[in-house]
Amino acid sequence: SPTSSSARFAELRGGSWSDAVIRIQAGPGISTATGADGWRYVAFHTGSSGLMLAHETPSGWSLDSVDPSASGGAVSLSYSPTRLAVAYSQGNESNPMAAAVKVAMNTSSGWDIQTVASGSESRVSATFDSKGKLHVLVGQDMNLTHMYQEGAVWVDEIVDSGTRWGDITGYLDLVVGPDDKPRAAYLVGETYRLMYAVREADGW
Numbered sequence: 001s002p003t004s005s006s007a008r009f010a011e012l013r014g015g016s017w018s019d020a021v022i023r024i025q026a027g028p029g030i031s032t033a034t035g036a037d038g039w040r041y042v043a044f045h046t047g048s049s050g051l052m053l054a055h056e057t058p059s060g061w062s063l064d065s066v067d068p069s070a071s072g073g074a075v076s077l078s079y080s081p082t083r084l085a086v087a088y089s090q091g092n093e094s095n096p097m098a099a100a101v102k103v104a105m106n107t108s109s110g111w112d113i114q115t116v117a118s119g120s121e122s123r124v125s126a127t128f129d130s131k132g133k134l135h136v137l138v139g140q141d142m143n144l145t146h147m148y149q150e151g152a153v154w155v156d157e158i159v160d161s162g163t164r165w166g167d168i169t170g171y172l173d174l175v176v177g178p179d180d181k182p183r184a185a186y187l188v189g190e191t192y193r194l195m196y197a198v199r200e201a202d203g204w
Helices: none
Strands: 005-012 016-024 030-034 040-045 052-056 060-067 075-079 084-090 099-108 110-118 124-128 136-139 144-150 153-161 172-176 182-188 193-197
Touching: 005 040, 005 052, 016 040, 016 052, 016 060, 030 084, 030 110, 040 075, 040 084, 052 084, 060 099, 060 110, 099 136, 110 136, 110 144, 110 153, 124 172, 136 172, 136 182, 144 182, 153 182, 153 193
Parallel strands: 030 075, 075 124
Antiparallel strands: 005 016, 030 040, 040 052, 052 060, 075 084, 084 099, 099 110, 124 136, 136 144, 144 153, 172 182, 182 193
16 A cells, blocks of 8 residues: 555666665555666655655665656656656546546756646556657557657557557557657457557558
8 A cells, every 4th residue: 555565676786686765655656767877767656745756866865756646556757868757647536537647747947747648547658769759658548549749739649449448558568669660569458469569650
């Protein structure tokens, strides 16, 4: 539970695992990334204090509040040479259709938080391409949706469709290859199809 669990970071050193406590009292949802400076970053839900980001320093882990209002859900952290982004789901137990997927990007004045998908309590996966453009993959209604930012506008496109609401929300992952093409792996729940898709110039 959020009051008894903790966020930890483990790594393999010299053939054995070592771990450190980042924060006592953490909720479900955690993601890690390595910055261009070689330091590690961890984004995680805390339960009572919302979404936080931990940054590795020579003296330990430094904590920063990202979204104090965020509740437990999926988290995906991505790092580019100039930007840090956290994509996360904002659940609503009483009304799942009121759930949302948000993206928080670090700026010189704090975190810029935007809602990129509504009516979705999906898992989420986010990554930058070589040009610094953020790509986000979420399940929305019966569809798997790929989103990317063009200036101040978020563009969305359907990757694949299931047969019922929430069919492609549980298992999904997004990467961008060296050719800058987004690639998605996902499970279609109704038929248990494990799928792989590539974004070509003419679509998915």
